[in-house]
Amino acid sequence: MGVRHGREYNEILTDLTEALGAISNSYEFFEMTNEEWAELGEPERGDVIEALADDVFYGLGVEPVITVGEGTVTYHPKFHIIEVAVDGKEIRIVRLT
Numbered sequence: 001m002g003v004r005h006g007r008e009y010n011e012i013l014t015d016l017t018e019a020l021g022a023i024s025n026s027y028e029f030f031e032m033t034n035e036e037w038a039e040l041g042e043p044e045r046g047d048v049i050e051a052l053a054d055d056v057f058y059g060l061g062v063e064p065v066i067t068v069g070e071g072t073v074t075y076h077p078k079f080h081i082i083e084v085a086v087d088g089k090e091i092r093i094v095r096l097t
Helices: 009-021 026-030 034-039 042-059
Strands: 065-068 071-076 081-085 091-095
Touching: 009 042, 009 081, 009 091, 026 042, 026 065, 042 065
Parallel strands: none
Antiparallel strands: 065 071, 071 081, 081 091
16 A cells, blocks of 8 residues: 655655654664663664654555554545654644645
8 A cells, every 4th residue: 555645755754753753762663672772872863763764654554553652653644644643742743745
């Protein structure tokens, strides 16, 4: 199926990476521990979150809702958006068109 998008993939990836980075324990998606995450420098953390965004984007083509740490990512094809629920109070929208 896949996630349909009209924007450049790199722009979507940048926005999704930023949104996923706001989930405090998003690294748990890769089964990393808090200690392993703490050992990484900022550039490496950025690389991990970008890889996460890439994996989640393609995963949403199969599963419309993916849990990432304590957040959730939902693909809404009707509205051409990806919704990232960071916590119980904050939702970020990534536009696909």
